[in-house]
Amino acid sequence: MERTHMDRVEEEIRRLTDFLVSRQEADGRWIFCFESGPMTDSYMILLYRLFGTEKEAIHRLSERLRHLGGDDGVWKLYEDERGGNLSATIESIVGLLYAGAIQPDDPVMRKAREYVLSQGGIHQAGSLTKVMLSLIGLYDWSNHPGVPAGFLLLPWWLPVNFFDFVGFTRVHVAPILLASDRKFSVRLPGPPVDFTDWLGTKPSLSRHSPNERLFRQEIEMGLSQVPRGTGPLKTQALKRGERFLLNRIEPDGTLYSYFSSTFLMVFGLMALGYPKRHRFFRQAMQGLERFLLPMEKGWHLQETTSTVWDTSLITYALQEAGLPPEHPAIRRGVDYLLRRQHTRFGDWALRNPGVWPGGWGFSDINTLNPDLDDTSSCLRAVAPTCRRNPWALGGSWNRGVNWLLSMQNRDGGWSAFEKNTDKSWPRRLLPFEDAHTVWTDPSITDLTGRTLEFIGKELGWKGDHPAVRRAVRFLEGHQETNGSWFGRWGVAYLYGTWAALTGLASVGYSRSHPVVEKGIQWLKSVQNEDGGWGESCRSDVVRRYIPLRGSTPAQTAWAVDALIAWHDQPTPEIKAGIRCLLDMREKNDWLMRYPTGAGLSGEFYIHYHSYRYLWPLIALSHYRNKYGGSG
Numbered sequence: 001m002e003r004t005h006m007d008r009v010e011e012e013i014r015r016l017t018d019f020l021v022s023r024q025e026a027d028g029r030w031i032f033c034f035e036s037g038p039m040t041d042s043y044m045i046l047l048y049r050l051f052g053t054e055k056e057a058i059h060r061l062s063e064r065l066r067h068l069g070g071d072d073g074v075w076k077l078y079e080d081e082r083g084g085n086l087s088a089t090i091e092s093i094v095g096l097l098y099a100g101a102i103q104p105d106d107p108v109m110r111k112a113r114e115y116v117l118s119q120g121g122i123h124q125a126g127s128l129t130k131v132m133l134s135l136i137g138l139y140d141w142s143n144h145p146g147v148p149a150g151f152l153l154l155p156w157w158l159p160v161n162f163f164d165f166v167g168f169t170r171v172h173v174a175p176i177l178l179a180s181d182r183k184f185s186v187r188l189p190g191p192p193v194d195f196t197d198w199l200g201t202k203p204s205l206s207r208h209s210p211n212e213r214l215f216r217q218e219i220e221m222g223l224s225q226v227p228r229g230t231g232p233l234k235t236q237a238l239k240r241g242e243r244f245l246l247n248r249i250e251p252d253g254t255l256y257s258y259f260s261s262t263f264l265m266v267f268g269l270m271a272l273g274y275p276k277r278h279r280f281f282r283q284a285m286q287g288l289e290r291f292l293l294p295m296e297k298g299w300h301l302q303e304t305t306s307t308v309w310d311t312s313l314i315t316y317a318l319q320e321a322g323l324p325p326e327h328p329a330i331r332r333g334v335d336y337l338l339r340r341q342h343t344r345f346g347d348w349a350l351r352n353p354g355v356w357p358g359g360w361g362f363s364d365i366n367t368l369n370p371d372l373d374d375t376s377s378c379l380r381a382v383a384p385t386c387r388r389n390p391w392a393l394g395g396s397w398n399r400g401v402n403w404l405l406s407m408q409n410r411d412g413g414w415s416a417f418e419k420n421t422d423k424s425w426p427r428r429l430l431p432f433e434d435a436h437t438v439w440t441d442p443s444i445t446d447l448t449g450r451t452l453e454f455i456g457k458e459l460g461w462k463g464d465h466p467a468v469r470r471a472v473r474f475l476e477g478h479q480e481t482n483g484s485w486f487g488r489w490g491v492a493y494l495y496g497t498w499a500a501l502t503g504l505a506s507v508g509y510s511r512s513h514p515v516v517e518k519g520i521q522w523l524k525s526v527q528n529e530d531g532g533w534g535e536s537c538r539s540d541v542v543r544r545y546i547p548l549r550g551s552t553p554a555q556t557a558w559a560v561d562a563l564i565a566w567h568d569q570p571t572p573e574i575k576a577g578i579r580c581l582l583d584m585r586e587k588n589d590w591l592m593r594y595p596t597g598a599g600l601s602g603e604f605y606i607h608y609h610s611y612r613y614l615w616p617l618i619a620l621s622h623y624r625n626k627y628g629g630s631g
Contacts, residue, residue: 005575008582009624015585016617017321020314021329028336029364030314032610033293034306036599037077037088038065039128042095043263044288044301046136049098049188050266051276051285062099063298065092073111077605078537079590080548086119087126087603090198094133098190113198121200126603127432128260131176135267137185138195143202145212145431147173149181149237152244154222156350160215161222164423166416166441167347167369171248171261175268178241181234184271215429242272246280250365252290253283257366259303262288287365303599307364308340309374310610315381317614320621325384334385337378338396342370348407352419355406358399372414372447373489375404376454383458401459404451405467412470413443413478414451416489437488437601445478446487449499456506468507475500476515483518484545491555491596491605492539497523498558505565520566523559524573530583531576532556537595541602550591553584554608557615561622570627578623581616 024030041061048054069075074084075092093112096102102109116122122130122139133139152174156163165173178184223233245265248256255261262284269280291302315333323330342357346368349355359370360378379400386397407419415421418441426439452471455461461468479485479500480493487496501519509516527533532551539546548555560577567574584592597606 005579006624006628009578009620012582012585013321013617013620013624016613016620017318017323020318020613020617021323024329024332026332028311028332028334029307030310030333030610031305031307032310032608033295033300034302034304035295035300035607035609036303036595036604037085038068038075038092038095039088039604040259040291040301040303041065041299042091043132043260045095045099046132046188047263047266047285047288049190050186051281052189053285054289057289057292057299058099059101060294060299061301062096062101064295064300065095065099065298066101067295067297068092071108071111072115073108073113074115077603078595080536080538082538083119084115085603086116086124087129089115090122090125090129091132094136094138094193097193098188100190104191104193116198117200119200122195122198123200123202126434128172128603131179131264133195135179135185137187138193141180141183141185144180146216147177147180148216148219149177149241150223150233151219152177152237152240153226153233154219155226158222158225159423160218160425160429163347163350164421164426165439166418166421168256168258168261168417169435169438169440170347171245171256171258172264174241174244175255175261175264178238178245178268179264179271181238182271184267186267186270211429211431218425218429238272242269245269248368249280249284250287250367252365253280253285253287254365255284256369257304257361257363259288259291259301290365303604305363305365306608306610308337308360308366309362309377310608310614312337312360312374312377312381313614314610316377317617317621319381319384320618320625322621325388330385334382337382338393340364341378341396341400342367344368346370348418350418351421352406355403356399358396358401358403360400369417370403371417372404372407373416373450375400376451379404380454380458404454408451408467408470409443411443412472412474413445413448414471415441415443416447417441434603435600443474444488445475445485445496446489446499448474449485449496449501449503452503453499453506456503456508462508465507472504472507472509475504479515479518482545483520483522485519486543487598489598490558491535491537491598493545494523494526494533494535494555494558495596498562501562502565511566516566520563523562527559527573527576528580530580531573531578532580532584533559533577534591534594537598537605540598540605548591548594550589551580551584552591552594552596553581553612554596554615556580556584557619561615561619564619564622564626570623574623578620581620584612584616 045061048058075088077085134141154161250257255265292299342359359375361370362374386393422440422442427436484493485496485500528551533555534548534551536546536548563574595605595607
């Protein structure tokens with residue numbers, strides 16, 4: 001190994017370390033933007049118009065919307081999205097109209113209409129987009145598949161019930177059911193808007209489709225087993241939905257800490273008669289405004305904050321880079337994370353009773369909805385400190401580890417939020433094809449690999465442990481024929497393959513096993529000429545690997561890190577990947593901002609502003625730590 005090469009690695013590690021330490025807040029957290037497409041900005045403009053407030057924020061949000069889209073009337077979710085994105089275009093146009101940034105006779109409206117109709121019209125847009133249009137009176141509720149409000153009354157132990165959805169889906173579905181039952185909509189102040197000639201082709205799935213009839217029959221059968229309370233079933237169902245929402249409002253006023261669910265909650269509660277001046281709405285708006293962050297152009301309203309996630313990853317990365325647990329930045333980061341450990345029972349306890357809370361959530365306002373990835377990430381970050389102070393911090397460590405391990409599913413894998421929540425009926429019976437990836441919470445390879453990596457590295461468990469054996473079998477059974485693994489929460493096959501390979505390495509899996517060899521060979525086969533890796537968000541849509549015409553920092557770091565985990569000496573592929581990461585220091589093109597986080601397939605992708613710093617720092621540190629004495 002050339003010493004000048006390692007000198008460059010050391011220099012970049014120091015630069016990234018110094019930069020991240022300088023970005024830490026006084027209370028220990030790191031704040032980086034959780035950036036998505038135009039949906040949240042547009043919908044926040046609608047809320048401001050609804051409540052008649054904040055003209056400056058409306059202007060700033062619309063400024064970003066115009067920046068995201070060109071003058072051709074088309075908006076995209078990622079740079080290489082073919083032709084544009086139908087829902088993003090509709091949402092952007094609606095937001096700009098109600099912001100007063102464009103008028104109905106603006107040329108961009110004509111171009112947008114032509115594009116929308118070329119894609120089949122509003123009828124072909126995403127489900128949430130059409131719900132938004134219905135809530136503001138621009139799309140008739142009769143165009144939506146009908147789901148009776150009585151569905152909310154079905155107890156969780158029936159074969160078909162509301163709690164078969166994962167929690168973040170439930171908090172979106174419940175307010176929609178309340179509003180759709182009342183056919184509720186509001187007229188917002190602004191120019192007269194008519195999208196009648198934007199509707200396009202009517203969906204082939206009708207209100208009387210076989211799937212919908214079967215779903216309604218299941219609900220009717222379930223309701224026949226529900227004890228009769230006082231008053232009509234519909235009234236009971238609406239009250240149940242109302243209580244469900246109110247019981248899941250976070251202390252900051254948001255519903256489950258998400259913008260989109262909070263947006264829907266506003267209209268769901270209004271449908272039940274809550275006045276616009278109600279304190280719930282005032283608190284919700286105050287909570288949502290804390291999601292606003294300034295951008296290169298305008299402001300962005302984040303779907304949520306990624307503060308716990310970013311802080312845990314950065315605290316871990318800095319320690320891998322060489323900062324000791326007693327360093328002030330690490331102490332502050334660990335203290336912040338320990339303050340964010342959950343102590344409240346949430347919906348996760350329904351299928352995992354008898355386990356004490358101890359997980360972590362994604363955002364700093366999340367107190368109810370812990371997830372597996374944040375929990376393992378936080379535990380990685382605090383592990384060195386807990387080892388040095390077992391008497392003081394052992395309780396927090398034990399609660400976190402116990403919660404994490406208790407969430408392993410029957411099939412051996414780990415899911416994101418809840419345990420054993422993957423019934424097939426939502427995918428079979430519900431006529432919302434764009435939401436098939438978010439109905440339930442199946443075991444996934446990226447979460448299973450990440451959890452295994454923590455278990456092997458921090459707990460020392462190896463392949464002879466029963467929990468490890470079950471997880472390994474899950475990963476073996478979910479490898480693609482080409483050797484890759486699909487990742488649910490990152491883009492996509494690079495993310496899943498990195499998580500699976502590093503997880504298997506940490507628990508002592510054999511290097512000679514065909515599963516490992518196939519995974520390594522696949523990574524090598526998709527390496528770019530510049531030495532890096534890059535994968536399109538389109539992979540997440542078509543469910544096969546689609547290369548990106550360039551390399552991104554996070555995806556290159558993931559691939560390099562996976563190869564480092566399995567090679568005792570640096571290979572040409574590893575060295576080329578490291579050189580690519582070093583060369584990215586001077587770049588600031590679209591590849592450095594490409595979204596590598598996944599939310600809803602084809603409709604929601606995330607550019608984590610922290611990723612271009614922390615993932616390269618981790619990969620470079622692992623490279624230095626493993627190979628620093630070579631050559």
